[in-house]
Amino acid sequence: MAPGRAGRGGGLRDRRRHRWRPPTGDGDRPQRRRRCSRLHRARRGRHRAPGARRLGSARLRGSDLRAPCRRLPVDGRPRGLRRHARQGPPGRPPAEQERTAVSVLVIDVGTSGVRAAVVNGDGAVEHVRHRHVLPTSPAPGFVEFDAREMADAALAVAHEALQALGPRGAVEGVGIANQRASTIVWDRATGKPVGPGIGWQDLRTVGTCLALQADGIRLAPNASATKAAMLLDLADPDRSADLCIGTVDSWIAWTLAAGRLHVTDATNAGVTGLLRADASGWASHVLEALRIPEAALPTIVDSSGVVGEAEALPGSPPIAGIAGDQQASLVGQGATRAGLAKVTFGTGGMLDLCVGPERPAFEARGPQGTFPIVAWRRHGRLTWGLEAVMLSAGTAVEWLRDDLGLIASAEESDRVAAACPDTGDVWFVPALLGLGTPVWDFGARGTLVGITRGTGRAEVVRAVLEGVAHRGADLVESAEADGDTAIASLRVDGGMSANATFVQALADATGRAVEVSPVLEATTLGAAYLAGLALGTWTDEDDIANRWSPARVVEPGRAVDRERWRAARDRALATVPELSSLQF
Structure with a gap:
């Protein structure tokens, strides 16, 4: 057999059988042969469409990226590349093969x-x-x-x-x-x-x-x-x-x-x-x-x-x-139908609303600070969406952990915040990098207001989680206004979606069910x-x-004072006036 070639991590590639296997140390004997797809056979010269060009076989090792770039034609389809065909395991009904044969x-x-x-x-x-x-x-x-x-x-x-x-x-x-x-x-x-x-x-x-x-x-x-x-x-x-x-x-x-x-x-x-x-x-x-x-x-x-x-x-x-x-x-x-929306709470927070095949009417930024986005493109056809942006979400929890030392881990914020029933009228505005939708003020800065002698660790941690939740509600309200649609429920993912105290605060602030x-x-x-x-x-x-x-659905549990939140948010604006002048 032709010898295998060393790849990343010392594994060997058996060219004849086209599969990856670790070094065995016993003569490097081939293991079970894998059925090749039409695309893989085409690369070895079989079943190639007339006039199709064989793609090169260069391999990367680490970051050695020396092969010349092959630019695509205008339609974005590589020349000579045929539709990837796949087969399911033999003996199974086609419908079952559709779900089990592919990884x-x-x-x-x-x-x-x-x-x-x-x-x-x-x-x-x-x-x-x-x-x-x-x-x-x-x-x-x-x-x-x-x-x-x-x-x-x-x-x-x-x-x-x-x-x-x-x-x-x-x-x-x-x-x-x-x-x-x-x-x-x-x-x-x-x-x-x-x-x-x-x-x-x-x-x-x-x-x-x-x-x-x-x-x-x-x-x-x-x-x-x-x-x-x-x-x-x-x-x-x-x-x-x-x-x-x-x-x-x-x-x-x-x-x-x-x-x-x-x-x-x-x-x-x-x-x-x-x-x-x-x-x-x-x-x-x-x-x-x-x-x-x-x-x-x-x-x-x-x-x-x-x-x-x-x-x-x-x-x-x-x-x-x-x-x-x-x-x-x-x-x-699964928010692939018009009117469905999700928010991802990671370092920042992003709400995306599926709009459909028609582009939103405004060219750049909507009246409430959202932006038209391409949700995806398939078969050359665009599906549009709206996006609302929160510049600081998980970053605020990292601030509690890394800079203030109030929590040992991001996960601990849930337990510490749950130790008190409310913030005691303490409000945190997560504007550590400015504020996005709806106000878009890069000169805004984080604000913590309402502190008294009775304010403790738990109240501050809870105020941070609730502040991010209120920013989430800002995004929902802006997307509904600019998209002229009602968001019945909100789907959420990202690291903060595992925080039960935060998810409940989000349901309360938005006044609607949150689907995790x-x-x-x-x-x-x-x-x-x-x-x-x-x-x-x-x-x-x-x-x-x-x-x-x-995974679970969290319903609103109490009414919140959104006007009080907006007053706190306003106090964070224009802290750095030079940056606040930036408009786009």
Whole structure:
């Protein structure tokens, strides 16, 4: 037999049998042969469509991304790549095969780490592996990360999750979910980043945003546009180098495809600040103002659809789903019908409302501070949504833990807050990074009011949880107003959704039932659903919606004083007037 090739972590790849197996130490004898799909056979020269080009077989080792980029044609479909066909186990009815034969690997890149998991045809999330990739803050308002470390972590956890599958260690496709708007610039020939990755929370380009505002171009500092321009100014002032610009999904797709794909999906493109309002392509007037070469930008592709092969993984499964984390969470919680909404409470908080095929009427920001977003794109057709933004959510709990020392862990906040029945009229406004929807004031700052001699640890911790809950209610009210729709119940996920005191406070503040996701991080499930739609695992968006089943439903338990909350919120505004003047 042909010898296997060493891959990441010392495992061997048996080229003839196309499966990944760990070194055995006993002569490296092949294990059970896995049935190959049509796509895998096509890569070896069989069943290739007439005129189809064979995709390269380069493999990544760590962060060695030296293969040249293969740009996609305008329609976003790679030449020569046929629809991935799959077969279920023999002897089972077709309907059962549809649910059991497919597993999807998801790589989910968050703000603080990288997760990989395998999602099976029943929607169960298995074999979760995680690596911390923490951002740094070299100066006030700066947020950076190491893109090379991120790529290494993504490959490591992906291989670990696949190896955990054991004898059936193969997946039919790959989905990607990612923190949005964080920006990376790298050399197309070498695959090496030319500077640090710039996190979505980074505010160093506020001055650029203010200057552009005077010229009639309104960009938010947390969008990718000014971050990309800043990185280009540092690495390529005269714009002569052959560089790639991308958000995290672009970087991970490039990594998985051994440098042969430079793509982004419509959900990620939509939050760069560089996309046309109708999502039909890149906005040339913004590119010109920032001196961003369009050739350096990725091809925009469907959120659900096969775009290329993950050649850095065993079996080279197709990359079939890509979405920004919030849109992936929307899909993962089954909110794929107009009028359904979810809120993800992570570092920040994001409410996303599914609107449907028609774009919201306002071009940029609605009267109540929400934004039109691409919820997903499938078969070239857009589904639109509205997004309302909370800049600080879990960050406020981290402040209690890391800076004040009032709790030893985020989980302890639930127990400590439950020790008192209420805050004693103490109000906390979580504006540690400014306030988003509905007021949008980057100069607002965190505020704690109503403290008396009787205020203790429990009251302060509870005030923080209730403050985040009231901000959640702000998002709901704004989305209902700008979307001209009623949100009957609210679906929630993210780390704070495991906090019982917080979830009850959210139900009280919003005055409606809160449905808690059965999966803490629904982004992973959503990316799997999008990939599975492309692979035929699930039939359509209604199929996804019908699969929703919350872990628990929390009903409102008491009335709250929302006017009192708004008065406290107003006191947090314009603390830093220079930043408060930024409008977009």
